[in-house]
Amino acid sequence: MSRKLYLECYSGISGDMTVAALTDLGVEEAYLRQELAKLHLDGYEIKISRTKKNQITAADFDVILKEDGEMHGHSHDHSHPGEGHEHSHSHSHNSYKEISELISQSELNSRVKEMSLKIFHVIAEAEAKVHGMPVDQVHFHEVGAVDSIVDITAAAICLDKLGFDSILTSELWEGKGTTWCQHGRIPVPAPAVLEMMADHRIPVKFTPVEGEMITPTGAGIAAALTAERKLPERFVVEKVGVGAGKKDFPHANILRAMILNTDTDAVSEKKEKAAGSTENRKNGADNAVKTNQGIAAGSLNTVTVLETNVDDCSGEQLGYAMECLLREGALDTSCIPVYMKKNRPAYMLQVICRPKDEEKMETVIFRETTSIGLRKYREERSILPREIITVTLPDGQEVRVKKCSHHGQEFFYPEYEDMKAACRTADRSFPEICKEAVDAADKRMNGDGK
Numbered sequence: 001m002s003r004k005l006y007l008e009c010y011s012g013i014s015g016d017m018t019v020a021a022l023t024d025l026g027v028e029e030a031y032l033r034q035e036l037a038k039l040h041l042d043g044y045e046i047k048i049s050r051t052k053k054n055q056i057t058a059a060d061f062d063v064i065l066k067e068d069g070e071m072h073g074h075s076h077d078h079s080h081p082g083e084g085h086e087h088s089h090s091h092s093h094n095s096y097k098e099i100s101e102l103i104s105q106s107e108l109n110s111r112v113k114e115m116s117l118k119i120f121h122v123i124a125e126a127e128a129k130v131h132g133m134p135v136d137q138v139h140f141h142e143v144g145a146v147d148s149i150v151d152i153t154a155a156a157i158c159l160d161k162l163g164f165d166s167i168l169t170s171e172l173w174e175g176k177g178t179t180w181c182q183h184g185r186i187p188v189p190a191p192a193v194l195e196m197m198a199d200h201r202i203p204v205k206f207t208p209v210e211g212e213m214i215t216p217t218g219a220g221i222a223a224a225l226t227a228e229r230k231l232p233e234r235f236v237v238e239k240v241g242v243g244a245g246k247k248d249f250p251h252a253n254i255l256r257a258m259i260l261n262t263d264t265d266a267v268s269e270k271k272e273k274a275a276g277s278t279e280n281r282k283n284g285a286d287n288a289v290k291t292n293q294g295i296a297a298g299s300l301n302t303v304t305v306l307e308t309n310v311d312d313c314s315g316e317q318l319g320y321a322m323e324c325l326l327r328e329g330a331l332d333t334s335c336i337p338v339y340m341k342k343n344r345p346a347y348m349l350q351v352i353c354r355p356k357d358e359e360k361m362e363t364v365i366f367r368e369t370t371s372i373g374l375r376k377y378r379e380e381r382s383i384l385p386r387e388i389i390t391v392t393l394p395d396g397q398e399v400r401v402k403k404c405s406h407h408g409q410e411f412f413y414p415e416y417e418d419m420k421a422a423c424r425t426a427d428r429s430f431p432e433i434c435k436e437a438v439d440a441a442d443k444r445m446n447g448d449g450k
């Protein structure tokens, strides 16, 4: 299973748009608030609400700054000529060094820290170039600092919670003209944005729209976290999140975040559902899934592994727990015999799941077993590219076979449920039917003479 995030930046990208779109994918405001509190940064409030941009409903993320005991919304549009942001502020977290320390010393988890620090570093490098100073001396604007810290950390918290294998961004669209900031009037793209575009080879499209669509925070997020640029050839869009920008343009100022599932089974499952499941099977080979480049050769993705050792849980109870875990979306479960303290024969229950399903798995383990504690960690997993092909057995039955390849070598694995059904229908043994399925697949892919 491969779960990617695709950010469609046809109206540029900013920190607040990114957080809004990610919360719209299913991160609760309460969770975000609880995690942000681990920064121990005060003087602000967050607000997530709904808004409409050109009649398109979208989530809106706001960082409301406290000034002199009052709250002030931060509009991000910097549209008051001559004003810039000449607020005085009691916050002292405005140098890159201070911000890095604040994040490093927080109680945020290591993945959130790593992502946030990376984004800040990318922005600081660009600011350092623009202002001609060492990275450590870069100062973020006093108001902007709190705003940027919250936007960037919130984006990392959401990304960690949603658990993606990799992040793709489209080319970033940008407007033209000038914008205002504390440096006064500056060109669009903002100097720091342009440096990031160059340094990180970000594909960009300059449009005739008047105004700034890409902010330094948005460019920093895209530059620091984008792992891929090319959309997979085949995928299913599992969910869409829409984040609103603060400005109004002739086009809808939104950032769309999409969860892409590039797993072949999911793609063909949806395809079969759409086409009517019997239709596909009836037409056999012609309807078989032909290619899948969504999973690259030996591609890596991240999974969560949960483990618990139990010496007081019956076989029946553990078997039931495994069933529940699989029903809740576990990718695999196993029970490994172990000897625990005091030489007690016991089992280690191991669960592999998508990072986003961690909490669900924990709930099942604590509810359905006698475990009172567990270990969990994230692992990279390497998976072979695979595609499902449909083949016809000599007796006319159609079965699905998974075709995997590695360094040009092909492996065929008949689908268990189809094997079971074919064995029962033909009243023949499992190895016989499997062999016929593998031979048929091999013949179809490589021909008689190979």
Ligand SMILES: O=C([S-])c1cc(C(=O)S)c[n+]([C@@H]2O[C@H](COP(=O)(O)O)[C@@H](O)[C@H]2O)c1
Pocket: 014, 015, 076, 077, 078, 127, 130, 139, 140, 141, 144, 147, 148, 179, 180, 181, 182, 190, 191, 192, 193, 212, 215, 216, 217, 218
């Ligand atoms: O605060 C600074 S140093 C600053 C630098 C630049 C450069 O490009 S240099 C640009 N800006 C403008 O500030 C706003 C806010 O950006 P966020 O990323 O903090 O949302 C934006 O209009 C930038 O162009 C500020």
Ligand code: NI
Pocket: 127, 130, 131, 183, 192
């Ligand atoms: Ni600057």
